[in-house]
Amino acid sequence: MSLFLTLKVALRALIRNKVRSILTMLGIIIGIAAVIAVVAVGQGATVMIQEQISSMGDNILMIFPGSASSGGLHFGAGTRSTLTPQDAEAIMNECLYVKAVSPMVRAGGQVIYQDKNWSTSVNGVSPSYLEVRNWELKEGAFFTDSEVKAASKVCVIGATVAKELFDTESPVEKTIRIRNMPFKIIGVLVKKGSAAFGQDQDDTIIAPWSSVSRFLQRGSFNSVNQLLVSATSIKTIELAKTDITSILRQRHKLSEGTDDDFSIIDTAEITKAITATATTMTMLLAIIASISLLVGGIGIMNIMLVSVTERTREIGLRMAVGARSKDILLQFLVEAMVLAGIGGVFGIIIGGSTAEIVARYNDWPVLVSAQSTVIAFLFSAAVGIFFGFFPAWRASRLNPIEALRYE
Amino acid sequence: MLITLNKITKTYQVGEIEIPALRGVSLSIDRGEFVAIMGASGSGKTTLMNIIGVLDQPTAGQYLLEDKEITGLSRNALAQIRNKKIGFVFQSFNLLPRTSALENVELPLFYNSGINGDSLSGRQKKQKALEMLKRLGLSDRAYHHPSQLSGGQQQRVAIARALINQPPIILADEPTGNLDTKSSQEIMAVFDQFNKEGITIILITHESDIAKYARRLIHIRDGQLL
Ligand SMILES: Nc1ncnc2c1ncn2[C@@H]1O[C@H](COP(=O)(O)OP(=O)(O)OP(=O)(O)O)[C@@H](O)[C@H]1O
Ligand SMILES: [Mg+2]
Numbered sequence: 001m002s003l004f005l006t007l008k009v010a011l012r013a014l015i016r017n018k019v020r021s022i023l024t025m026l027g028i029i030i031g032i033a034a035v036i037a038v039v040a041v042g043q044g045a046t047v048m049i050q051e052q053i054s055s056m057g058d059n060i061l062m063i064f065p066g067s068a069s070s071g072g073l074h075f076g077a078g079t080r081s082t083l084t085p086q087d088a089e090a091i092m093n094e095c096l097y098v099k100a101v102s103p104m105v106r107a108g109g110q111v112i113y114q115d116k117n118w119s120t121s122v123n124g125v126s127p128s129y130l131e132v133r134n135w136e137l138k139e140g141a142f143f144t145d146s147e148v149k150a151a152s153k154v155c156v157i158g159a160t161v162a163k164e165l166f167d168t169e170s171p172v173e174k175t176i177r178i179r180n181m182p183f184k185i186i187g188v189l190v191k192k193g194s195a196a197f198g199q200d201q202d203d204t205i206i207a208p209w210s211s212v213s214r215f216l217q218r219g220s221f222n223s224v225n226q227l228l229v230s231a232t233s234i235k236t237i238e239l240a241k242t243d244i245t246s247i248l249r250q251r252h253k254l255s256e257g258t259d260d261d262f263s264i265i266d267t268a269e270i271t272k273a274i275t276a277t278a279t280t281m282t283m284l285l286a287i288i289a290s291i292s293l294l295v296g297g298i299g300i301m302n303i304m305l306v307s308v309t310e311r312t313r314e315i316g317l318r319m320a321v322g323a324r325s326k327d328i329l330l331q332f333l334v335e336a337m338v339l340a341g342i343g344g345v346f347g348i349i350i351g352g353s354t355a356e357i358v359a360r361y362n363d364w365p366v367l368v369s370a371q372s373t374v375i376a377f378l379f380s381a382a383v384g385i386f387f388g389f390f391p392a393w394r395a396s397r398l399n400p401i402e403a404l405r406y407e
Numbered sequence: 408m409l410i411t412l413n414k415i416t417k418t419y420q421v422g423e424i425e426i427p428a429l430r431g432v433s434l435s436i437d438r439g440e441f442v443a444i445m446g447a448s449g450s451g452k453t454t455l456m457n458i459i460g461v462l463d464q465p466t467a468g469q470y471l472l473e474d475k476e477i478t479g480l481s482r483n484a485l486a487q488i489r490n491k492k493i494g495f496v497f498q499s500f501n502l503l504p505r506t507s508a509l510e511n512v513e514l515p516l517f518y519n520s521g522i523n524g525d526s527l528s529g530r531q532k533k534q535k536a537l538e539m540l541k542r543l544g545l546s547d548r549a550y551h552h553p554s555q556l557s558g559g560q561q562q563r564v565a566i567a568r569a570l571i572n573q574p575p576i577i578l579a580d581e582p583t584g585n586l587d588t589k590s591s592q593e594i595m596a597v598f599d600q601f602n603k604e605g606i607t608i609i610l611i612t613h614e615s616d617i618a619k620y621a622r623r624l625i626h627i628r629d630g631q632l633l
Binding site: 324 | 457460462482483486489497505514517518519568572
């Protein structure tokens with residue numbers, strides 16, 4: 001019997017038992033939808049996290065004072081930070097794999113402009129900060145080395161701060177008060193969006209590190225909270241790390257055998273760790289979701305066995321008029337595949353839209369790719385073949401006389 | 408010789424007990440014959456017919472169809488023989504329910520492909536089935552389902568189905584068993600006509616009224632020919 005005809009016969013048999021067919025399909029629909037949704041949401045979330053981390057700059061190394069030898073950061077002798085702006089300069093000059101370095105001094109506080117106030121973080125950095133962070137100005141200019149040297153009270157503000165304090169007005173050339181210190185705004189950064197874990201990268205004020213250190217922080221003038229380094233590329237991160245370690249150990253006069261008094265973390269490492277965790281989670285959820293697909297498959301097998309039994313006489317008759325075993329096998333196999341296939345299509349639609357809704361709600365990229373759709377469809381057809389084979393095989397092995405006599 | 412049976416035996420095994428249904432049946436049937444097989448209930452008529460129609464295999468003995476050995480052929484080969492050489496007509500019609508008369512008649516055509524290269528297009532198959540229904544006076548019933556047809560009409564649909572592949576042999580197991588006298592006579596007239604066209608007809612019946620349509624009578628008792 002031709003395949004087209006077999007398909008027609010299968011469809012008609014399924015339509016004849018509409019409710020039964022739909023209920024059986026439901027098992028597959030739920031299974032496929034669950035798998036598709038879980039995988040798409042998982043992948044979407046992973047990509048989102050990766051994007052957020054790489055928006056910080058994907059080849060960034062962060063150097064913190066204190067050693068990380070016993071897990072977590074703990075400070076070495078005294079509470080004094082061991083990193084200095086001179087360390088930053090040394091790294092820039094001596095390490096081949098470094099594109100830009102900026103020290104970082106953190107402060108925070110109330111910012112006031114006229115009758116408006118806003119609480120934000122203030123980061124003291126050097127002019128190379130924009131290059132390190134791969135960031136640009138929307139308007140105005142960034143401060144220069146001489147302004148750092150002079151500890152000028154100038155600053156550049158992020159998009160969120162600009163919006164909160166100035167709304168549509170241009171902030172450039174205006175003076176704001178940070179912790180009651182007047183700072184002149186000389187530039188506004190372009191919007192960068194939220195980083196990993198949802199913190200708003202645009203809710204910040206950037207100023208020369210010397211000014212932040214002197215006017216906004218009570219720490220000693222010549223120490224910084226952090227060094228921010230960007231490697232020449234992702235590939236050179238490891239090399240840069242090794243170089244920086246030896247440069248800093250030398251500068252800090254650490255003898256062999258002692259712990260580093262600083263620790264280096266790179267964003268690629270964080271991305272890798274988070275991606276690995278997210279992938280594992282997605283896999284786990286997908287496995288759980290596949291169990292419902294398995295249950296759907298068993299449902300198909302069950303209903304096909306019933307169908308074969310019900311149609312025993314029909315099978316006998318078909319054999320009497322010349323159907324071969326493979327004709328009967330194919331007839332029931334195609335029926336099971338059509339059940340699973342149609343279920344698969346609806347499952348893909350439902351799972352895809354669920355993923356889409358979740359993604360839209362969370363502002364994630366949607367990741368129901370054509371590839372995963374095709375795989376899901378083939379998978380559901382495979383479920384049909386796998387669970388449909390046994391009933392179909394039983395049908396094809398029937399003895400024609402016994403089948404014809406079946407009541 | 409069209410059909411040659413040589414010392415055919417068939418023994419059914421039910422648990423420990425052996426039931427001999429056929430005990431050494433030898434029989435030759437020539438092309439174009441019209442044979443009626445008569446016998447009491449349980450004498451082995453259906454068993455004999457199933458073996459002739461290669462639906463079943465004998466326990467022992469030799470069966471030659473068109474002078475070719477049948478025993479030992481594969482399931483597939485037997486299916487092809489049923490498709491091309493044999494047309495079955497059953498007492499209980501055995502039409503596919505909820506399927507039109509036309510499609511019931513077409514059914515053997517769907518399984519007739521390959522070997523003889525007899526591959527008709529869908530339209531040709533339908534045309535052929537319609538012609539066959541017309542010959543049996545059922546043109547206006549082509550799209551009716553079995554449940555919408557009388558017993559006699561259903562049996563005529565079954566005969567159309569048996570004849571659609573132009574087999575040399577028609578095997579009918581009590582074809583009039585479920586029909587009234589008038590319908591029975593109509594059915595027998597149909598068989599008579601096709602026999603005149605050269606088709607070999609082998610018919611099982613209890614009734615001598617029916618048996619007298621045949622030109623040769625075979626009696627069977629306890630699995631043996633008399
Ligand atoms: N599948 C089977 N298993 C066991 N015994 C069987 C089987 N089929 C038939 N028999 C036995 O074989 C014998 C012949 O049966 P068969 O059906 O050929 O009789 P029959 O002549 O066609 O009878 P009827 O006129 O009632 O149809 C009977 O004794 C029957 O009980
Ligand atoms: Mg019988």
